[in-house]
Amino acid sequence: MTAVVDHVPPRAGGQDTAPRTVALRLLGPLEIVVDAREVPLPQRKLRQLLATLLVRPNATVSNDTLISELWGDHPPATALAAVRVYVSQLRKFLIRHDLDGRWCTLRTRPPGYQLQVNDGVLDTVCFDRLCALAAESAEAGHHELASRQYREALALRRGPALQDLRESPALAGTALQYDEAWMTALKRRIDLDLSLGRHLELIGELRRLVAEEPLNEGFCARLMVALHRSGRSGDALAAYRGTRALLIEELGIEPGLELRMAHQTVLTDDTALRLRARASA
Structure with a gap:
């Protein structure tokens, strides 16, 4: 379910070069893919910041939460100022790759920040939606359809969730939840296939x-x-x-x-x- 937008407004004064497909991926190492090409990610603190915002898409994440994620129990005295600097750097990174304002929007939302993500861009959201559809199909007795929907959801995983950012306790906990959800979906898909005589x-x-x-x-x-x-x-x-x-x-x-x-x-x-x-x- 990589997003495809057919009517991106062109840039003023020239040919539109905006990306046509974008995927933000957490089900494996953190990854950004633009038009089928992986974007080199910024330094580690910015990756942690991006992941912390993405695991709570469209929600305000407080400065206290961001500080805890970035520095654990021993933040520096300048942590709040550093968060502002990192947010500014992350916003510039998103703008540089033509993502901010088109595919996601990083906003200041006291007491913290919010990363709004367009529909169909973030793999965890796509995974949850497909699993919900599969559960509905199975409940209605449409086992073949449910099996296909679970397969599509399961195919989004590239490895253990956030496997490159698990030193943060909170991110590690969220990653384990994603892993468990994937395992549950896999078992449900197998059960459906067994019910179909496979x-x-x-x-x-x-x-x-x-x-x-x-x-x-x-x-x-x-x-x-x-x-x-x-x-x-x-x-x-x-x-x-x-x-x-x-x-x-x-x-x-x-x-x-x-x-x-x-x-x-x-x-x-x-x-x-x-x-x-x-x-x-």
Whole structure:
């Protein structure tokens, strides 16, 4: 959902050279892309300032919050003056790349500052909107559409959110929230695909996810379902044993309810699962 504006007003007195597409990206390293080209980002303090404003788009962010984000618990005595300097530098950066006033607008809003962002520009906003649409589609029974909408949302991620700016506790906390939201959307998309009978196609993806997140019981449970529906109950039980052993070894705990239920489903050879597997074969 990278924004595309077809009617940008031309500059007075000459040919318009304004960017036609702009994306501000937080779902991965902080990134600005203008007309498919990545813009070199400013120095680190300005990147922190930009990220702090972008995680609260269109909201006023107080000077106290900005100072805390930029310097933590030990700000310099000149912190407030430094914030003003950094805001001025950030505004010049946005103007230099023809972003301010067209794609986003940095405003002074006592007791702090506000970065207004045009619709469709910021990836986190696009992600939230697509997930909300997918949830509505799923609730209405449109599982195919919901799966596509979740896929579009998931494709916005380029890596752990704000992975280059996680030394700030508040930004790190927000980044983890984005990561969790992405993980939730991924599991919901997999559940939709399972409901659509795509268990065979999902096995490879789920094996990769289990290998990447070996302690994530949700991925293992879904792999077991996909294997069982594909007539591979033995492999499903082997996956359970492997994850259970790892949970005990690494965390000293038994599997939780979701994984235990998947295990019981395979052991009892749930008829409904078998019928769905045959119907989709």
